[in-house]
Amino acid sequence: MHRTYSLRNQRAPTASELQNPPPPPSSTKNKFFGRGGLAYSFRKNAAGSFGPELSRKLNTLVKMEKNVLRSLEMVANERREAAKQLSVWGLENDDDVSDITDKLGVLIYEISELDDQFIDRYDQYRLTIKSIRDIEGSVQPSRDRKAKLADKIAYLKYKDPQSPKLEVLEQELVRAEAESLVAEAQLSNITRSKLRAAFNYQFDSIIEHSEKLALIAGYGKAMLELLDDSPVTPGETRPAYDGYEASKQIIMDAEGALNNWTLDSAQVKPTLSFRSDYYDEEEEEEELPEEEEEEEEELPEQHEVEEDEHYEEEPVVVA
Amino acid sequence: MHRTYSLRNQRAPTASELQNPPPPPSSTKNKFFGRGGLAYSFRKNAAGSFGPELSRKLNTLVKMEKNVLRSLEMVANERREAAKQLSVWGLENDDDVSDITDKLGVLIYEISELDDQFIDRYDQYRLTIKSIRDIEGSVQPSRDRKAKLADKIAYLKYKDPQSPKLEVLEQELVRAEAESLVAEAQLSNITRSKLRAAFNYQFDSIIEHSEKLALIAGYGKAMLELLDDSPVTPGETRPAYDGYEASKQIIMDAEGALNNWTLDSAQVKPTLSFRSDYYDEEEEEEELPEEEEEEEEELPEQHEVEEDEHYEEEPVVVA
Numbered sequence: 001m002h003r004t005y006s007l008r009n010q011r012a013p014t015a016s017e018l019q020n021p022p023p024p025p026s027s028t029k030n031k032f033f034g035r036g037g038l039a040y041s042f043r044k045n046a047a048g049s050f051g052p053e054l055s056r057k058l059n060t061l062v063k064m065e066k067n068v069l070r071s072l073e074m075v076a077n078e079r080r081e082a083a084k085q086l087s088v089w090g091l092e093n094d095d096d097v098s099d100i101t102d103k104l105g106v107l108i109y110e111i112s113e114l115d116d117q118f119i120d121r122y123d124q125y126r127l128t129i130k131s132i133r134d135i136e137g138s139v140q141p142s143r144d145r146k147a148k149l150a151d152k153i154a155y156l157k158y159k160d161p162q163s164p165k166l167e168v169l170e171q172e173l174v175r176a177e178a179e180s181l182v183a184e185a186q187l188s189n190i191t192r193s194k195l196r197a198a199f200n201y202q203f204d205s206i207i208e209h210s211e212k213l214a215l216i217a218g219y220g221k222a223m224l225e226l227l228d229d230s231p232v233t234p235g236e237t238r239p240a241y242d243g244y245e246a247s248k249q250i251i252m253d254a255e256g257a258l259n260n261w262t263l264d265s266a267q268v269k270p271t272l273s274f275r276s277d278y279y280d281e282e283e284e285e286e287e288l289p290e291e292e293e294e295e296e297e298e299l300p301e302q303h304e305v306e307e308d309e310h311y312e313e314e315p316v317v318v319a
Numbered sequence: 320m321h322r323t324y325s326l327r328n329q330r331a332p333t334a335s336e337l338q339n340p341p342p343p344p345s346s347t348k349n350k351f352f353g354r355g356g357l358a359y360s361f362r363k364n365a366a367g368s369f370g371p372e373l374s375r376k377l378n379t380l381v382k383m384e385k386n387v388l389r390s391l392e393m394v395a396n397e398r399r400e401a402a403k404q405l406s407v408w409g410l411e412n413d414d415d416v417s418d419i420t421d422k423l424g425v426l427i428y429e430i431s432e433l434d435d436q437f438i439d440r441y442d443q444y445r446l447t448i449k450s451i452r453d454i455e456g457s458v459q460p461s462r463d464r465k466a467k468l469a470d471k472i473a474y475l476k477y478k479d480p481q482s483p484k485l486e487v488l489e490q491e492l493v494r495a496e497a498e499s500l501v502a503e504a505q506l507s508n509i510t511r512s513k514l515r516a517a518f519n520y521q522f523d524s525i526i527e528h529s530e531k532l533a534l535i536a537g538y539g540k541a542m543l544e545l546l547d548d549s550p551v552t553p554g555e556t557r558p559a560y561d562g563y564e565a566s567k568q569i570i571m572d573a574e575g576a577l578n579n580w581t582l583d584s585a586q587v588k589p590t591l592s593f594r595s596d597y598y599d600e601e602e603e604e605e606e607l608p609e610e611e612e613e614e615e616e617e618l619p620e621q622h623e624v625e626e627d628e629h630y631e632e633e634p635v636v637v638a
Contacts, residue, residue: 015581022436023443040397057408064401071393078359078390082383089376097510104518111525117341124342178553185553191416192548199423199543203536206430210529210536211587217522217529218589224518229511234497234504246593253592262334267586268530270537273572274565 040067052140058133065126069119076115083108096241100227103247107220107254114212121205128198135190142183146176207266212258219254223247359386371459377452384445388438395434402427415560419546422566426539426573433531433577440524447517454509461502465495526585531577538573542566 047063048056083105090101153169160166226243366382367375402424409420472488479485545562 015579019581019583023439025439044400057404057411061401061404061408064397064404067397068394068401071390071397074390075387075394078383078386081363082380082387085376085380085383089380092376093510094507097514101514120342120344181553185551185555188413188557189548189550191412192546193550195416195420196543196546196548200540203539203543206536206539207533210533214526214529214533214585214587215589217525218587219591220522220525221519222589222591224515224522227511227515229508229515231508231512232504234500236504238507249592253590257589260334262338264338266533267588268533268537269586270534270541270576271572272538272541273568 040070043067052137054140054143055133055136058129058136062126062130062133065122065129069122069126072115072119072122076112076119079115080109080112083112094238094241096227096238096243099241099244099247100223103223103251104220106251107216107223110254110258111213111216114209114216118205118209121208122202125198125202125205128194128201132191132194132198135187139183139187142176142180146173146180149173149176204263207268208261208263211266211268212261215257215261216254219250219257223250226250359389362386371456373459373462374452374455377448377455381445381449381452384441384448388441388445391434391438391441395431395438398434399428399431402431413557413560415546415557415562418560418563418566419542422542422570423539425570426535426542429573429577430532430535433528433535437524437528440527441521444517444521444524447513447520451510451513451517454506458502458506461495461499465492465499468492468495523582526587527580527582530585530587531580534576534580535573538569538576542569545569 043063043066044060048060050056051059086108087102087105090098090105092098093101149169149172153166153173156163156166156169226246228238228241232238362382362385363379367379369375370378405427406421406424409417409424411417412420468488468491472485472492475482475485475488545565547557547560551557
């Protein structure tokens with residue numbers, strides 16, 4: 001599904017692309033430097049080659065996320081430098097350019113600070129994924145032990161079906177299966193709860209980071225309004241700049257808006273073509289509350305049926 | 320102003336920090352690797368040491384923005400890899416985890432694609448700043464020539480006040496001053512118009528990028544709702560996963576929302592404590608339209624006064 005999505009070569013232009021057509025590809029893009037150097041690829045490749053089989057793929061993901069974090073950190077640091085440099089350049093210009101570049105620098109510096117906060121949050125997501133990797137790694141030995149015992153029993157049954165060892169081994173296998181059953185249930189539960197927690201955390205962080213950045217950009221645009229760009233003729237001087245109060249006010253407003261932002265006040269909301277608090281996606285939107293209650297009554301039944309089914313199938317599940 | 324803002328050591332916690340306290344600093348942060356390697360610092364330092372004096376500071380900024388772009392590109396590439404790896408890992412898990420990680424991968428891959436578009440736009444901002452640097456560089460010779468002529472005249476006046484060369488040089492100075500006057504006016508006009516254009520472009524791109532990311536994160540959260548994380552007891556099987564239709568629908572909704580997004584439909588709006596289409600920030604919000612017209616009548620007068628002032632001061636400005 002991912003591939004069919006990502007490998008579509010020609011997409012229809014989006015509404016905002018029609019509104020203002022996309023620029024040519026960035027001149028800084030480079031097939032050699034777009035990837036983080038040696039350390040990045042070493043980290044990635046090593047993760048997929050060592051450790052318990054079961055956890056290798058997730059281990060690679062954890063390392064890749066570390067690369068993402070490192071790169072995000074570089075963006076934050078470079079942007080912070082650029083913000084300072086903008087202010088330094090502005091200082092040598094006229095009052096209006098000087099004040100406005102300085103204030104724009106403050107706003108862009110704030111973006112870097114937010115990037116920094118986002119990095120800390122993103123790392124929490126990574127650590128949660130890491131804990132799934134750890135449980136995967138810890139389940140591996142119990143799977144291995146069970147498989148080894150089953151092999152041994154099959155071998156003995158073929159070679160020496162009367163061996164007294166066979167009984168001992170079969171009892172051991174029953175114990176190993178019980179242990180494995182618990183381990184697999186733990187894996188199943190922890191994988192799901194951690195996966196949900198990790199991505200909920202990541203998405204919440206993205207929402208906060210994005211909305212705050214959009215706010216800053218909005219205030220930045222207001223700041224630019226203060227810059228009088230009407231052309232002057234040679235020898236004419238510009239009217240004196242009187243935007244100091246206004247530019248300071250914009251910074252203070254921006255600071256206030258950022259300080260008051262909470263996840264509950266988030267503006268950007270996805271619109272789903274069905275209700276999101278459902279289990280049965282076929283249910284109609286216009287259904288009445290009573291019907292919903294019926295639906296809920298139905299669900300436990302369904303569940304029981306499945307549980308019955310599974311008790312029959314149990315040996316298959318354990319094997 | 321920037322320093323007092325950025326060097327404030329202790330900030331009051333923001334509303335969202337109170338709602339959920341910030342995590343500890345990311346464990347991947349590193350004082351050695353947070354900066355882009357040799358190439359980054361070389362680019363930055365070289366830019367400030369060569370070329371016309373006047374354009375060095377802005378040249379440094381242009382190079383710093385190139386570093387920002389390179390780092391952004393690394394983030395996009397690493398994130399794209401991570402999205403694929405998430406899907407690869409999920410494939411070995413149960414149906415529900417497999418489908419949901421695959422779809423989350425699609426959403427995160429889309430974030431990378433948007434990062435890529437943002438990079439192209441950010442580069443347009445950088446190129447616009449670059450054109451200010453170029454005009455700065457081209458104004459330098461005319462300033463130098465004027466200064467050199469003035470020096471020569473001062474020297475001759477002291478050494479040989481009757482020299483016939485003096486008159487020629489003074490005529491040359493008048494011409495140089497005229498040329499310089501034009502050059503400075505061009506610099507003043509172009510700096511302002513390009514600065515506004517560059518940052519308006521950057522901020523528009525940030526708004527688009529941010530809102531789209533926030534949208535994707537919202538759909539990601541809806542996707543996570545499909546993952547049943549209620550714990551199972553050992554030996555129990557989970558109810559069969561039936562979210563394929565819903566997860567596909569979420570992707571399609573997300574795609575639709577991204578395609579239909581335009582700058583006009585942006586949700587996050589800054590709130591300013593004064594009107595932004597003003598020149599006089601003291602004007603009251605509750606003023607009547609008639610008053611506004613008076614305000615406008617006032618403005619040209621003010622302008623004329625300032626122009627008068629400048630005509631008196633003209634020699635000072637030209638020197």
